Amino acid sequence: MASLPDAVTTLLRAADANLLLRDAEGLVEVLTGCGWTPDVESGRFSTDGWDLLSSAWPPNVSVFFDGDDHPVRVAALAVAAAMKAEPHRWSFDSEGPDWSTWAVDDARWDEDEVDWLMWEAEDVMVSLFTAGETPAGPGTLPPHLHLAIGRADTPSEGLPRDDERARRVVREGSVVDRWYLAGERELLEDVIEALENDPDPRVRAAAESERWIRERAIDGPPPAE
Template sequence: MRVDPVAVLPPAVLALLDAADADTLLRDAEALAEGLTDAGWAPEVESGRFGADGWDVVSSAWAPDLSMFLDGDVRMVRGAALAIATALGDRGDRWSLDTEGPDWSTWSVDDPRWQTDEIDRLLWSGRGAVISLFTAPEMPAGPGVLPAHLQLAISRADTPDEGLPRDDARDRRVAVEGSVVERWYLAGSEGLPDDVLARLEADDDGRVRAAAASERIMRAGSSRG
C-alpha cells in the first residue's frame, strides 16, 4: 500500500532524506550541522541534538552520522515509517534496498503481519551512505511502557560497524583549535576525557558552554544511577 510521503512526513524529514550523501551532509561536523539547519532542523542545547515538528535528531561528528526518532501512536509511527520507505523507494536511481527479513515497506499500517512476523530493519545504500529504518510497537520498559517508535539512521558507508576508535589527541586539538560547531559536537562525544570537558565548560562560546554543562549533568546522573 502506497503512503504519500509529502502528506505524512514533515518537510524537514523529507529535506534530510534528500540531502543524505557522504560527500555533502556526512562530510564533516560543519557540513552535518549546516545540512540539518538548512533542512529545517533547530539545534538544541545538548550536543548534536536537533528537533523539528515533533521529531528528534541525535547526530555526531566523528564519524558524521545521525538518527531521527519519532514515537507515539503505533498507527502514526507505522505510517511515518511506510512514508519514509516510499520516499526512498521512489528514488530507486539513488537508493538500493536490502533486507534480511520481510520487506514491510509495502504493507498497510493495519497489516496483520506486523503482529506475526519478526520485523527487521530495512537498509538502503547509495551515494556513499547507508540508511537504516527500524520500527517497533509499544513494549514494556522497566516500570513503565516504551511507546511505539521508529529510528531512521543515516551514516557513511565507509564507517566501521563498531564506529571510529577513541582519539583523545584529536579531541584535545579540537577543544583548542576547532570551530564552534566542532567544539559543540565535541562536548557530547562518548568517552570524552574529563579535562577536555572541563575546558569546553569554560569555552568562549555560550553554545559550547551550555552543551558541555548539559553533558556534565548527564554524566552526574549516570554515575548516581
C-alpha cells in the same frame, strides 16, 4: 499516505557523504538548511514532533519519531516510500519481511518479526526500523521509528577514541566542532573542563548538559545556561 515534514524529506534527499556527512560543519549547515532546529544538547535537533541526534565522530544522524501505533506506522511507511521513490540512487535490502509493502492495519505488524529496512548508495547507508510498545528497563518505550543515516566507510564498531584529536578540537576547532565534541561519551576530564569553560555560551551549555547526563543526576533538570 500522509506526508512527512519537509525537514525529513529534505534530509533524505541531502543524505550524502560529501554534504551532510562531511564533518561537524556539514552536519549543522545541512540540518539547519533542511529546517531542523538545534537544541542545547550537543548534536540534537528537532522539527514538528520529530527528534534528531547527530554525531561528528564519525558523522552520522539518527532520527526518531514516537506516538501511537497508527501514526508511527504511517510515518515509517512514508519514509520507506520516499526512499523507494529513488531506485536509481538507492539499493534496497532487508533481512526480514519488506514491511514497507504492508497496509497500516495489516495483521503482520503484530504477528511477524519486524526487522530493519536498509538502503545503500556508494557512500551512504540508510536504515529504518519501527516497533510497537517495547519493554525498556522498568518501563516501556512507546511505538517508535528510528531512521539512521551514516557513511558507508565507517567501521561497524565506529571510530576509536582519540584523545589527541579531542584536545586539538578544543584548541583549534570551530564553535560547531566544539559543540559536537561536548557530546562524545569518552572524554578526558581536562577536555570536559575546557568545554565547560569555553568562550562560547552554546558550547558551555552543551558541556554542562552532557556532564549532567553522564553523571545520571536524578535530583532535578540539567543545569541552566
